[in-house]
Amino acid sequence: MAEVAQKVAADIPDASYVNLGIGIPEMVAGFVPEGRELIYHTENGLLGMGPTPVPGHEDPELINAGKKCVTAIPGASFFHHADSFMMIRGGHIDYCVLGAFQVSQEGDLANWSTGETNAIPAVGGAMDLVAGVKNIFVITQHTTKTGEPKIVQQCTYPLTGKQVVTRIYTNYAIIDIRDKKLYIRELAPGIEMEFLQQVTGAPLHQD
């Protein structure tokens, strides 16, 4: 997914405040185009998150939302959880890149629970992020491991938020969501329109 993460990074404007979800979204930080300065927010209380520390210089009390050790850039600031979520809920963060179980054609996101009876539900900050961040990008494999579409007409898993995702980056395409419809923005090399529709659970449109 490295090339996909690079695509995401290329689309985030200079000087943006960005929150990256746990997992694949974290890869985006590695691809900021030359000359651009992005400031990363991690919801556990740090603005100005820097790269992974040099081995031996980890501080178990300087971590990101995924509880991995990170660093703080010059110009960073620490704050408590209520202040951190003021930034999120209050609309101060420009971009959030999240993973997904499912995204609907209307931009509904399901990424916290498969709804299975015996699973331990865990939501973290996902619902706050989709409710408050100005632009919600999803980065995900286009299909599940068993080949099922993750982009669907309606999510069958419990929602994280309704009509929140504005763009989806997958290994096959970049898709915009506008007016409750999916619009193809870019196809990955070697991907045909017809194939893409086959592995997508909702109608795709072109401008």
Add this chain to the structure above:
Amino acid sequence: MAEVAQKVAADIPDASYVNLGIGIPEMVAGFVPEGRELIYHTENGLLGMGPTPVPGHEDPELINAGKKCVTAIPGASFFHHADSFMMIRGGHIDYCVLGAFQVSQEGDLANWSTGETNAIPAVGGAMDLVAGVKNIFVITQHTTKTGEPKIVQQCTYPLTGKQVVTRIYTNYAIIDIRDKKLYIRELAPGIEMEFLQQVTGAPLHQD
């Protein structure tokens, strides 16, 4: 009113957090009994307010709620207005000493507006203080300049809060308010019970 302020100070337990209203209440800080440590809160963002600065050492950005220059004691802290009123509204301040236009026998307080048509209304933090501080003491002249009772059956001025005052300190007496009744706690030297009732607008009780 210095002796009255001294009485108030004597009744505030060691290690209390105290907010003093503008005017006569400020005098209380001058009479803390030996060996007691009180921590003064001023709602404009300082816990650990100290005495008036030495002339020539005033800082116009280190002031109290009355906008007079003050100092900060060792162990003080500065914070913003929303955090300051968390302390007040959240019930963290033990005592507040306020002035009054009127106090009713039920503990209603009127101290922000005379309700005159052409007056400029100004409330400041008074309504927050009476809503949030654990013990509200009033210090006031027993009557108005024209001899009218300030302790009344029902306030005629607009209220600051309802059933909030628990004790009144005047130049004539100390009066507790319990179960919507006035109880004489102490008479000033030379003040007779009969006289006190004459200058008080509601029935006085004795335990």
Add this chain to the structure above:
Amino acid sequence: MVNKTVASAADAVADIYDGATILIGGFGEAGSPIELIHALIDQGAKDLTVVSNNTGSGQVGLAALIANRQVRKMICSFPKSANSVVFPELYTRGEIELELVPQGTLAERIRCGGAGIPAFYTPTSVNTPLAEGKEIRHFNGNPYVMEYAIRGDFALVKSLKADRYGNLVYHKTARNFNPVMCTAATTTIVQAKHLVEVGSLDPETVITPGIFVQRVLEVTHPMEESVLVAENRRYPWNR
């Protein structure tokens, strides 16, 4: 590159428009961004709603903005003080509106504006005239008033230090409303006594993280309102 510094006070306030809501920091003169306010007088935007704890003193700063008839409405907790003459006069003549808000409710309404919370319940002002017409609701048997968030189109703020990211620290009780106002405006404009290099503010002691700030102007020698008032100064100076 993130660079929020602006070259002049005029640049800082250039796009403030007629009818805007402006949050102005300060408690009395402490923390009041007097140079930015004077630039707004020069700029001339009118029909403003101003949210500030007080209404200014003498004929400078916020009082001068009001005297210049740029303010349609004040939202504040304490509109009069020892040296305030402008607002009381206009108010008595019915020429300016006033929304009087208890100080803690004012601070919390602004914080909620910055935090994406549209409304909250508070015990403050229950059973008083300031709760009239507002929704009262009981929780655990006690009455509370519902209050709405306040947001500004612009905030004018004073700080001690700032860096180009917009990180701020304040000076003593000049902090007051400034940090919450930073969070609650679409465009937050800061005058800082010292513009410092990125990295020179300790991340543990930053009070306003830069995300809440859009513009930073260095004003190395801010005027002192009380001095100007004592000298009977009036802004614009040439009036």
Add this chain to the structure above:
Amino acid sequence: MVNKTVASAADAVADIYDGATILIGGFGEAGSPIELIHALIDQGAKDLTVVSNNTGSGQVGLAALIANRQVRKMICSFPKSANSVVFPELYTRGEIELELVPQGTLAERIRCGGAGIPAFYTPTSVNTPLAEGKEIRHFNGNPYVMEYAIRGDFALVKSLKADRYGNLVYHKTARNFNPVMCTAATTTIVQAKHLVEVGSLDPETVITPGIFVQRVLEVTHPMEESVLVAENRRYPWNR
């Protein structure tokens, strides 16, 4: 004289009672007051409701408190993590209750508990299962969920430094929930790595003013949860 220091962890938690609600700081191991939690295990209070972002790792700290069957209910945003085994097991067996709360809502509910605000409205969780059964209300045409304040009978908190007044500063992202939890408990109990003289903390940089703290215990060498988990340790040590 104001002196909030206590002599031992046992003293610090001695009066925690059965059925109490306890706010426990930390995000993962960062900022988790592990020595105070272990003292609570020794003390034995049961039927507790614990409010904490996670449910602990391995068999130490919060996970050990749960394993010791002292916790009736967890209120948290993320009850599972790489090394959490205790809570998932009990939850799957139906032997512990869970109230799942979005992380920002959890932080704000606790802040409101400390700020005297009984309820507020938030856009978070609207149209999701976590809003089911809750009041939805529209402001400016958008839907919001009403959420209630959370208060604790006790809070267990970890800080970097403390003085005898209870003023606190924290270490990096170990700050997390700790400051808001301090404000929202009847009795806030802090373990600080360094107990410092009154006056040695800069008043501009105090994060938790002492008014929010009732007890301070110095724990000079706090254990690291991740080290204990890696070593497969289990509390009580002698079990």
